[in-house]
Amino acid sequence: MDVSVVVPVYNTEKYLRPFMESVLSQTHKSFEVILVDDGSKDKSGEICDEYAKNNPNVRVIHKKNGGNGYARNECQCAAVGE
8 A cells, every 4th residue: 555545534424425536536556545534523534434335445434423633633543544
């Protein structure tokens, strides 16, 4: 894995699919996407799980709401890219 893309997600169901389609359509293929569901109250968490199920380079971390910065810090340890 060359690159890890960390994406905090909180109540973004309206924008999450177009965002993920854009990320996954990149020409660079050696990357992982770590979606951090920060306690979303909409269907964002389910959408994250759907992308992780269908794409081997997508992972999801579900956690209680702690804010954007906390979500990013939470998954830095899980990242394998540079």
